[in-house]
Amino acid sequence: MSILEVEHVQKVYTTRFGGNQVQALADVNFQVDAGEYVAIMGESGSGKTTLLNILAALDKPTRGQVILNGKVLSMIREKELSAYRRKNLGFVFQDFNLLDTFNIQDNIFLPLVLAGESYETMKSKLHPIAQQLRIEEILRKFPYEVSGGQKQRVAVARALITGPQLILADEPTGALDSRAAGDLLTIFQEINENGQTILMVTHSVMAASRAKRVLFIKDGQVFHQIYRGEKSDEEMYGMISDTLRILATGGDCYE
Amino acid sequence: MSKGFYFKLALQNMKKNKRTCLPYLFTCVCSVMMYYFMSFLTLNPGMDKMPSGRNVRSIMGMGTAVITIFSLVFLFYTNSFLMKRRKKELGLYNILGMEKKHIGLMLFCETFINGVVSLALGLLLGILGSKLIFLFLLKLLSFPATLGFYVAGKSIVRALTLFGVIFLLSYLNNLRQIHMANPAELLQGGNVGEKEPKTRWLLVILGIFCLGGGYWIAVTTESPMEAISYFFVAVVLVMAGTYCLFVAVSVAALKTLRKWKGFYYKTRHFTAVSGMIYRMKQNAVGLANICILSTGVLLMISTTVCLYIGREEIIAGRYPQEVSISAHHIELEEWEELQRAEENVLQKWALEQENPLFWRNVQIAVILQGERMVSLSEDDEDKMLTVGMEKIAGVAFIPLEDYNACMGENRSLEPGQALLFTNHKGLDGRKELVIDEEQWEIVEELPEIFAENKVGDPMLNNYYVVVDSVETMERMAEEKPTLGGLTYQKSYDLSGDPKVFEQAEDELSARAAELASQSKQDYYVQVGARELNRRNFYQTYGGLFFLGIFLGLLFLMATALIIYYKQLSEGYEDRQRFEIMQKVGMSKREVRRSISSQILIVFFLPLFTAMVHIGFAFPLMKRLLALMNLYNVGLFAVCTLATIGCFALVYGVIYALTARTYYRIVN
Numbered sequence: 001m002s003i004l005e006v007e008h009v010q011k012v013y014t015t016r017f018g019g020n021q022v023q024a025l026a027d028v029n030f031q032v033d034a035g036e037y038v039a040i041m042g043e044s045g046s047g048k049t050t051l052l053n054i055l056a057a058l059d060k061p062t063r064g065q066v067i068l069n070g071k072v073l074s075m076i077r078e079k080e081l082s083a084y085r086r087k088n089l090g091f092v093f094q095d096f097n098l099l100d101t102f103n104i105q106d107n108i109f110l111p112l113v114l115a116g117e118s119y120e121t122m123k124s125k126l127h128p129i130a131q132q133l134r135i136e137e138i139l140r141k142f143p144y145e146v147s148g149g150q151k152q153r154v155a156v157a158r159a160l161i162t163g164p165q166l167i168l169a170d171e172p173t174g175a176l177d178s179r180a181a182g183d184l185l186t187i188f189q190e191i192n193e194n195g196q197t198i199l200m201v202t203h204s205v206m207a208a209s210r211a212k213r214v215l216f217i218k219d220g221q222v223f224h225q226i227y228r229g230e231k232s233d234e235e236m237y238g239m240i241s242d243t244l245r246i247l248a249t250g251g252d253c254y255e
Numbered sequence: 256m257s258k259g260f261y262f263k264l265a266l267q268n269m270k271k272n273k274r275t276c277l278p279y280l281f282t283c284v285c286s287v288m289m290y291y292f293m294s295f296l297t298l299n300p301g302m303d304k305m306p307s308g309r310n311v312r313s314i315m316g317m318g319t320a321v322i323t324i325f326s327l328v329f330l331f332y333t334n335s336f337l338m339k340r341r342k343k344e345l346g347l348y349n350i351l352g353m354e355k356k357h358i359g360l361m362l363f364c365e366t367f368i369n370g371v372v373s374l375a376l377g378l379l380l381g382i383l384g385s386k387l388i389f390l391f392l393l394k395l396l397s398f399p400a401t402l403g404f405y406v407a408g409k410s411i412v413r414a415l416t417l418f419g420v421i422f423l424l425s426y427l428n429n430l431r432q433i434h435m436a437n438p439a440e441l442l443q444g445g446n447v448g449e450k451e452p453k454t455r456w457l458l459v460i461l462g463i464f465c466l467g468g469g470y471w472i473a474v475t476t477e478s479p480m481e482a483i484s485y486f487f488v489a490v491v492l493v494m495a496g497t498y499c500l501f502v503a504v505s506v507a508a509l510k511t512l513r514k515w516k517g518f519y520y521k522t523r524h525f526t527a528v529s530g531m532i533y534r535m536k537q538n539a540v541g542l543a544n545i546c547i548l549s550t551g552v553l554l555m556i557s558t559t560v561c562l563y564i565g566r567e568e569i570i571a572g573r574y575p576q577e578v579s580i581s582a583h584h585i586e587l588e589e590w591e592e593l594q595r596a597e598e599n600v601l602q603k604w605a606l607e608q609e610n611p612l613f614w615r616n617v618q619i620a621v622i623l624q625g626e627r628m629v630s631l632s633e634d635d636e637d638k639m640l641t642v643g644m645e646k647i648a649g650v651a652f653i654p655l656e657d658y659n660a661c662m663g664e665n666r667s668l669e670p671g672q673a674l675l676f677t678n679h680k681g682l683d684g685r686k687e688l689v690i691d692e693e694q695w696e697i698v699e700e701l702p703e704i705f706a707e708n709k710v711g712d713p714m715l716n717n718y719y720v721v722v723d724s725v726e727t728m729e730r731m732a733e734e735k736p737t738l739g740g741l742t743y744q745k746s747y748d749l750s751g752d753p754k755v756f757e758q759a760e761d762e763l764s765a766r767a768a769e770l771a772s773q774s775k776q777d778y779y780v781q782v783g784a785r786e787l788n789r790r791n792f793y794q795t796y797g798g799l800f801f802l803g804i805f806l807g808l809l810f811l812m813a814t815a816l817i818i819y820y821k822q823l824s825e826g827y828e829d830r831q832r833f834e835i836m837q838k839v840g841m842s843k844r845e846v847r848r849s850i851s852s853q854i855l856i857v858f859f860l861p862l863f864t865a866m867v868h869i870g871f872a873f874p875l876m877k878r879l880l881a882l883m884n885l886y887n888v889g890l891f892a893v894c895t896l897a898t899i900g901c902f903a904l905v906y907g908v909i910y911a912l913t914a915r916t917y918y919r920i921v922n
Contacts, residue, residue: 058838079842086840097835101529111840113525119516142451158839 003165003197004032004055008064010220011050024050025061026220032166032199037192039208040201041240042217043247048201051217052170055199057085069165086111090159094171096151098143098158105139108158115162122161129157133187149180156187160196167191169200173207185210205244209236218247261357265364268344274916275337275823280373282333282816286326287377287418288384289809293319294410295385296392301401305794311396314798321806327421329813334425336820338432345433355433362429370422378414382406395563396797397790452536454510455503462499469493473875478645478716482878489875493868494547500864501543505535526836526849527856534857537828538821545817546861549906550868552810553898557869558876559803561894562796562885569884570792574785576610578760579746580767583739585778589770590743593780596766604759606751612705613745614657615725617732619650621690623716628690632736648679648716649738650690654725661705672696674721676704688720691735695720739779753786760784811902815909818858822913825854826920833921850921858910866899 011025024047032038042048053059054066057073066073068088076084091097098107105126112122130136133153138146146154152172159167169188173181185207192198192212200211208214210233216224224247226239269276296315302308348358386404393400469492472485509532513519519528535542562569580597582590601607621628623646631647655668668674673695675688682688688695704719722728732741749756764782771780833846841849873895877888885891 079844082837082840082842082845091838093838097838099529099832099835101526101533101832106525106529109520110525110836113520114522114839114841114845116522119520122520 001034002031003034003036003069004199005067006030006051006055006064007067009051009054009061009066010063011047011054011059012062023220025054028064028217028220028222030215030222030225032197034197035192035195037188037198037210037212038200039211039214040199040217041203041205041208041214041244042223043203046217047220048203048217049170052168052201056089056091056168057081083115086115087162088165090162090164090167092152092155092159092167092169092172094174096143096148096155096175098151098154100143103140103142104135104146104154107143107154108139108161111158111162125161126157129160132190133157133160147180148176149183152176152180152184153187156184156191160191165197167196167198169198169202171202171204172200173202173204178206181207205237205240208240209233211236214240214243216243216247223247261360261364262368264361265368268361268365269368272341275340275820276369278816278819279333279337280369282812283330283369283373283418284377284380285809285812286322286330287373287414288381289805290319290322290326290414290417291378291381291407291410292385292388293322293805294413295381295405295407296389298407298409299389299405301389301403301405304401305396305398308794310791311392311794311798314795314802318802318806322809323417325809325813326417327424330421331425331428333816333820335428335432338429340824342432358433359430362433363426366422366426366429370418374415374418377418378411381410381414392797392801395801397793452506452532454507456507458499458503459507462496462502462504464496465492466496466500469496470871473871473873476875476878479878479882481645482875483882486875486879489872493550493872497546497550497864497868498540498543501535501539501546505539506532509535522845523852526841527853530832530849530853531856534825534853538825538857541817541821542857542861545814546864546868548810548814548817549861549865549902550872552807552814553865553869553895553902554872554876555803555810556807556902557891557895557898558880559796559800560898561880561891562883563800564894565885565887565890566792566796568887568890569796570785570789572886573792573884574783574788576612576746577749577756577785578763579744579783580780581742581744582767582771582778582780583742585741585743585780589774589778593767593770596770597763600759600763600766601749603762604751604755606749606755606759608747609750611745611747612661613743614653614661614705615728616654616657616742616744617652617728617735617740618738618742619652619731619735620738621648621650622646623648626685626689628688628718630691630735645716648718650718650720652728652731653719653721654728655721655723656725658721668698668721668723670723670727672698672723674699674701676701676719676721677717679716679718688718690720695722756784756786757789760787811905814906815913818909819913819916821857822854822917823920825857826917830921850918854914854917862903862906869895869899 006028009025009028011023013022013024014020015022028047028051040048040051050059054061054073057066057076060074098104099110102110108126108129109122112125126139130139133156135150135153135157138150138154143151143154152175156167156172172188173184176184181204188198188200189210198211200207202208212228214226214236215222216226224243226236226243228236231239293315296302297312297319302312305311345358348361349355353361385407390400469489472489472492476482476485476489509528512524512528513532518524580593582593585593620631622631622642628648628650630650655666655674658674659665666674671694673688675682675697677700682697682700686697688697701719701721722731729741731737749759760782764784764787767780767782771778829850833850836846836849837843873892877891880886880891
């Protein structure tokens with residue numbers, strides 16, 4: 001059963017003083033099933049971030065539509081949008097986006113507090129997640145006191161705590177060293193095995209090679225995709241590298 | 256590279272940073288202009304034409320001193336604030352290959368441009384506006400305007416020196432900051448130290464203690480004399496308390512709120528409380544400055560306005576009748592001679608006495624020792640200073656005969672009996688008054704007496720003892736060390752042409768002084784006359800009023816500038832924070848509401864605190880005004896409320912204007 005459907009999405013930016021039009025997305029089509037772990041790859045400027053913003057309902061497509069769990073995102077009213085996003089989507093960003101005015105625990109609580117939950121409920125929701133992500137010891141600390149890897153795990157916890165339909169991760173390993181990145185990807189795999197659907201945008205081959213499916217975007221279109229099937233991480237890594245090479249040298253590839 | 260290059264670079268920088276540079280430049284120009292105004296008024300030869308120009312001049316001199324100190328502190332503070340914001344930019348120059356000496360040169364050019372522009376523009380505006388200001392002052396002083404235009408060369412030189420020094424100091428401070436930091440630090444300069452503020456319990460306790468102490472003094476101080484001596488203690492305590500309040504107490508209170516889970520984890524309070532903790536850390540000193548400046552503005556304007564409006568009342572209180580004469584150490588014949596001279600003068604101006612009062616008295620000074628009074632001799636001045644003014648009282652013995660005549664009553668007293676009036680605590684129901692060894696039986700404590708405000712000074716504790724006969728009074732003069740021996744006093748109103756009152760009174764006063772100096776007894780005489788002193792009062796209170804408005808505006812400008820810079824720097828810091836919140840699932844509306852509630856709290860907290868300060872200062876100020884003969888508490892209350900209202904309005908407008916800048920940055 002597909003949880004996310006992206007149908008003919010096009011995005012054209014018009015520069016502020018009229019005139020120039022830039023096409024970021026031409027015609028994007030794909031579906032994500034519940035429990036999937038999808039990585040989207042592409043070069044800088046290929047439209048990855050635009051796509052992610054549209055999926056996050058932060059931006060609206062010029063044409064086409066995004067359907068999350070049977071609901072068309074662009075039909076949701078502006079007033080309900082934040083609440084909808086809060087309930088159904090979890091975000092993990094490259095630069096963590098933790099608030100330095102809150103300690104770790106309060107950072108994780110933020111979406112729940114916005115949703116108006118009681119302290120006891122929040123506490124009981126936090127416990128298993130904190131255990132899984134190995135951040136129990138740092139709950140009382142402040143973001144500036146912990147490492148990058150820990151910060152990103154906190155961000156994951158914040159994304160998970162609302163029990164979202166879909167986690168959107170934007171270059172989650174981008175600001176991490178290779179060890180912390182490896183740890184984080186392991187965590188992503190673990191939570192995915194627990195049934196969490198994840199959609200990750202990245203241009204790290206290592207990160208993408210851990211996903212169950214990799215989509216490649218070029219010139220605003222889905223250019224190619226690779227399913228993991230029974231392949232090992234190493235095989236995935238090799239296939240992704242090959243595909244990227246073909247992408248970079250400009251060859252056409254049809255499956 | 257040529258010198259011109261740095262000059263151009265400096266100009267470009269200023270253009271680029273115009274959001275911060277222009278308000279600073281504007282403040283510099285205003286400071287120079289206001290300094291010139293004040294200095295001009297102090298030195299203006301037109302002042303000499305006023306009968307008591309020296310009085311006004313000394314008030315303006317005081318104003319010049321305040322502006323000097325204020326400009327020094329405030330411009331230096333603003334400059335270093337701006338410098339902190341620019342660290343990143345300068346770090347970039349450093350990394351791009353500019354040496355520190357080059358950056359120094361560039362900064363010198365900037366300071367130089369800023370200095371030249373503000374001095375030139377400030378002095379120009381000052382010179383052009385000085386005539387207007389002078390006319391405005393004359394109007395307040397009820398003095399006819401004079402023609403002619405005057406440029407105070409001395410003021411220009413002084414302004415150049417003062418502001419030259421200020422700009423030089425600012426530049427040196429900028430240099431120091433650059434040389435102390437390495438490029439990496441400069442680059443980070445903008446966002447270091449995001450640590451959570453610690454609760455400083457010592458400061459919390461100190462703050463509560465200082466503020467409480469200041470308030471306690473203000474509320475409990477009873478006598479006007481104490482009010483003077485404790486006023487500055489209270490001011491210093493409240494100032495210190497304000498800083499502690501904003502720096503430490505606020506953080507402690509917010510942290511306590513955070514511990515209260517049921518309150519803290521509510522959508523509305525969650526971001527506000529944690530955000531406020533950081534805001535208080537970064538802005539506490541700035542907010543305390545705003546609060547103290549606001550309190551200063553409010554106090555100054557409310558009291559000076561009140562004095563200015565109430566000046567007629569003050570004069571009426573000080574001179575209940577048109578003319579009052581008191582002659583000390585005088586013989587009866589001399590008194591009669593004085594009266595004849597007086598009649599001659601009045602006749603010359605076709606004036607007549609009305610409602611005349613005449614009474615004799617003997618005044619002594621005593622120390623209050625419990626329920627006893629011990630008289631003081633003139634050699635005991637040291638003692639007077641050591642025991643404190645509140646323990647000293649003046650006692651005047653008045654014969655019953657004169658009391659009856661003045662009050663139109665027909666009382667009788669036995670020897671040893673007396674009537675008493677006092678502006679002091681009174682006898683608390685006791686029936687006797689002990690002065691040295693002698694005990695007086697008090698038949699009645701009088702609710703009022705004709706002589707109050709006519710004998711002695713309302714600042715002192717006064718006791719009026721009406722004794723049975725002239726002989727008893729004379730005995731007192733012999734037995735005790737008196738102030739002025741046997742004193743004859745009279746007072747009366749005038750009827751006739753009011754226009755000549757002043758001249759007549761002037762002549763009267765001169766004639767009395769002349770007679771006194773000719774006498775072999777060498778008595779001395781005081782003539783108090785309403786018209787003669789009216790101008791004096793008008794000038795003093797008009798001058799104070801002028802100063803109050805003037806300094807009030809200066810402080811208001813400073814307040815506005817601090818608020819503006821706060822909004823600006825907060826905006827840049829908050830932008831990122833609110834972006835994150837939106838990404839995490841806060842709607843634009845929630846973000847906006849959260850922003851506006853925090854901003855409102857931050858900016859109206861100082862105003863609110865200032866109002867509380869004013870509220871507690873009110874009793875103390877009331878007593879200080881009583882020293883200046885203003886007893887109309889109602890008037891003072893109205894002036895205070897009106898001032899607060901106007902100020903709050905202006906403050907709100909400043910806030911609204913600067914908030915726009917803030918929102919523009921955040922969105």
